[in-house]
Amino acid sequence: MYTTCIFCHGDLGRNEAIEEFPVGRRLAFDGARGRLWVVCRRCERWNLSPLDTRWEAIEACERAFETTRMRVASDNIGLAKLKEGLELVRVGDPVRQEFAAWRYGDQFGRRRKRAALITGAVGAAAGGVVVGGTLAGFAMGGMFPGLFQAAQAWYRDRVLLRLRDEGGDPIRIQRKHLYTSRLVPSADAAGWDLRVDHIPGWDKWGKTNKRKNRRHTMIVHGSEAIGLAGQLMAHANRRGGARKAVRDAVGRIEEAGHPEAFLPVAARHAMNDFSGSGKADLSAKKIEGLMKPLPGTLTGLKVDMRLAIEMATHEQAEREALEGELKELEARWREAEEIARIADSLLVPEGVDSFIADEREQIDEDPARGARAG
Ligand SMILES: [Zn+2]
Numbered sequence: 574m575y576t577t578c579i580f581c582h583g584d585l586g587r588n589e590a591i592e593e594f595p596v597g598r599r600l601a602f603d604g605a606r607g608r609l610w611v612v613c614r615r616c617e618r619w620n621l622s623p624l625d626t627r628w629e630a631i632e633a634c635e636r637a638f639e640t641t642r643m644r645v646a647s648d649n650i651g652l653a654k655l656k657e658g659l660e661l662v663r664v665g666d667p668v669r670q671e672f673a674a675w676r677y678g679d680q681f682g683r684r685r686k687r688a689a690l691i692t693g694a695v696g697a698a699a700g701g702v703v704v705g706g707t708l709a710g711f712a713m714g715g716m717f718p719g720l721f722q723a724a725q726a727w728y729r730d731r732v733l734l735r736l737r738d739e740g741g742d743p744i745r746i747q748r749k750h751l752y753t754s755r756l757v758p759s760a761d762a763a764g765w766d767l768r769v770d771h772i773p774g775w776d777k778w779g780k781t782n783k784r785k786n787r788r789h790t791m792i793v794h795g796s797e798a799i800g801l802a803g804q805l806m807a808h809a810n811r812r813g814g815a816r817k818a819v820r821d822a823v824g825r826i827e828e829a830g831h832p833e834a835f836l837p838v839a840a841r842h843a844m845n846d847f848s849g850s851g852k853a854d855l856s857a858k859k860i861e862g863l864m865k866p867l868p869g870t871l872t873g874l875k876v877d878m879r880l881a882i883e884m885a886t887h888e889q890a891e892r893e894a895l896e897g898e899l900k901e902l903e904a905r906w907r908e909a910e911e912i913a914r915i916a917d918s919l920l921v922p923e924g925v926d927s928f929i930a931d932e933r934e935q936i937d938e939d940p941a942r943g944a945r946a947g
Pocket residue numbers: 578579580581582583613614615616617618
């Protein structure tokens with residue numbers, strides 16, 4: 574078996590995940606046509622594997638692909654990253670994709686524990702006793718009202734993100750902006766936009782003019798909305814969630830069908846909460862002094878809704894990133910498949926196609942054969 578790329582002569586590397594085929598860090602396979610390639614990570618070209626080593630390896634790849642949870646797929650190409658570091662490119666009709674809810678339970682649970690620890694520590698420092706955030710807050714407020722207010726102002730003004738608006742001007746988003754920013758329904762294909770408050774500039778020192786520090790609002794669309802909403806929701810969800818809230822959040826996404834379909838639902842939900850609350854038209858001054866989030870805003874939604882939005886935007890962002898890679902892979906595959914068709918028929922001129930078809934049929938009829946082969 575070869576171990577270097579036939580195109581660039583680079584080392585193809587090794588893997589321990591596919592016993593039947595230990596060469597390569599990225600394998601591409603097509604179960605229906607009986608092809609197996611090693612994708613060179615140096616030049617990205619596809620090296621067709623020798624016929625005699627192929628069948629059992631393809632079956633092993635298929636099994637590994639199906640049991641891997643980290644995977645994405647377009648119509649023709651799927652990509653899975655195995656724990657062992659091997660990447661599998663699967664050619665063919667997509668395997669049914671599940672929403673990977675398991676990825677989130679742990680993460681939100683850990684955040685919740687950490688938030689509880691911090692609240693406890695702050696309580697201990699403030700009152701000498703661990704009494705939990707709220708009670709410590711009251712005690713502190715009672716003894717030093719000025720200090721309490723300063724602490725609140727510090728918390729509300731904390732800068733979460735520094736970025737540029739559509740005009741390229743620097744802006745910053747503070748925690749209090751989460752109290753009023755929200756998802757809004759839109760008429761385009763995505764079905765939702767992000768309406769986010771912010772103030773100009775990256776720091777307050779250069780801006781002594783108060784009017785320039787006034788709150789502005791921008792509407793963010795498409796991929797940018799996905800990225801920004803994901804980042805803001807991580808702040809809105811910094812306390813994580815209990816197991817039940819995470820379960821409910823997953824339930825909400827499953828009810829919508831998939832993460833992409835859930836976000837417009839979330840936007841309509843946020844809209845109803847917001848306009849139904851009677852607080853929708855507060856004066857600018859009241860909004861500036863808000864101590865609590867308005868209903869329907871990024872922090873004002875119920876916890877399961879907030880967690881679901883973070884999960885859905887995360888899934889969407891990841892999908893978009895991988896879709897570019899899938900497109901690239903698809904182009905490479907079409908090229909490689911053309912060569913493979915010729916190469917395979919040259920190697921075994923008499924009836925390689927019927928041999929593959931027979932082999933395939935036998936495995937389909939008796940799945941245990943495939944398992945035994947592996
Ligand atoms: Zn190469």
